[in-house]
Amino acid sequence: MAVAEAITAGTPLRSNRRKVVRRILRNPLAICGLVVLVIAVMMAVFAPWLAPHEPTQTNLGQAFAPPGTPGHLLGTDDLGRDVLSRIMFGLRASLHVALLAVATSLVVGVPLGLLAGYFRSIDALISRMTDLVLAFPFLILAVGLAAIRGASLGNAAIAIGIAQIPGMIRIVRSETLRLKSLDFVAAAIVEGAGDAWVMGRHILPNAASVVIVQTTVALPAAILGEAVLSFLGLGIQPPAPSLGTMLADAQQFASRAPWAAVMPGVAIMLLTLAFNVVGDSLRDALDPKASRR
């Protein structure tokens, strides 16, 4: 309740940060999620040093080694490549694309959402643009982009980011609309504060919590998006390891070496599950009123 009151009272969120952190740490599921996330990020960042093998190094003599084979904890694929090493580098690629995509949607979506919510005059224009982007389902957008610019990690990130911009705009817009009607904003305007000052100093800090929650929704969605694009051959290109391309490869020999199809999927699932759990508990912690229901 305290945070909700603080937000309506116009106190910046910062002073309540500790309470939010404490609330999250009281939730065992959230802690599990955080632990998984930390491990995944560590594996991704330090993949070049942690991975037991080169992710693209083939060894036909070791093809289809089952999990538990000495030197290949999670087994090998049809070309004898180490599954664990490829998952580590795949995580790196997934997180790379997801961060790029979400950063794109933040950089474009937050200012546009602020402007749309604050100025009625450009609201219609921005809303029509949002509708336009929404008219193209994510995969169709990615397909078009891949046709125009070619399939690559960067273009996958751009496609995912563009697809996430409308959601970000809408969330920030509606929060701006809500905040704009509150007394402390009216007070600031009466005091003679300029539009830029009101938006940057009063509205943006108070909209931070919804942006954070939306980011925790967008990140796992981006990870799944990257996996789907790479699986279809529209994202990261082989032989570069990506969780999606690993699954696409493994589909060919799944009954011969099921672990090569199971492991990358489990990795994606754990990663998105962790993001979703942490995101849920963050949302509950930022808005305890909703969680008590």
Added chain:
Amino acid sequence: MRRYLFHRLWQSAVTLVLATIVVFAGVRALPGDPALALAGEDRDPESLRAIRQQYGLDQSWLVQFWQFVSHAARGDLGQSIRTGAPVRGMIGSALPVTIELSVLAILIASVIGVGAGVVAAVRRGRPSEWAANALALLGLSVPHFWLGLMAILYLSVALGLFPASGFVPFFSDPAANLHHLVLPALILGTGLAAVIMRQTRSSMLDALSADYIRTAEAKGLPPKSVIGKHALRNSLIVVVTIVGLQLGALISGAVVTERIFALPGFGKLTVDAVFQRDYPVIQAVVLVTATAYIVINLLVDLLYSVIDPRIRVRGDA
């Protein structure tokens, strides 16, 4: 109501026009000269000019745009560069597969989602709520194309319960058709079911604490009737809203699901066209999807306002 209708129709029309411009401009932004691509090996200036004339590529952009729009409006979507077949026919045979798959997925997801949502709301604090919540979280986090691979691997190949791939048209053998589509539809519906479950749960919790439910209980209605007739009514709105919101995800999901189960649908057509750089097909597929998406969203909105009169009022304001 009429004002709201016109407002939404106008909005959709503007979006559709803008989408058409984007598709047109997007295809013109493709790398390479389309005439060269169409000519293939035969690249003497004479035949290139003939091709440019045949496809109107020598005209101004404005004329080309008008031709594109007027042809599309008449249902003429051009011909595939690869096969020479009319794109309209290709879409006509692929679309029913995808529509059937999506409708089945929505049905399955609604039944599972609403059922699990009601259980989670009514049985608060019991293991069944916990299980329903965990399932929803899993449904949101599992990459469904991977779930599809696993289902093929373990349910189709190992146990032989379902065919692993392929498609039988409904009208040639309805039973075989459903047998082929049940597993893909279930897989496609997992994410949708999870979202529907979460929303049903929270709207049920809202409804159960509302005064009219207390009134219904107080006047002695049995719990089944309170839940079924009073509280559950709202979940119809929830399902319609979510299907509208998740439509894009459903279309994207159908593309991947069709790829995994080798279904000859719209998704397969799309992905194949990209890999074969079959631009007329890409252009048509994107245009048809955007149009369908805009129209269905409009229908969902209108349906929504029929179910919930409060929306109309807000739309009029």
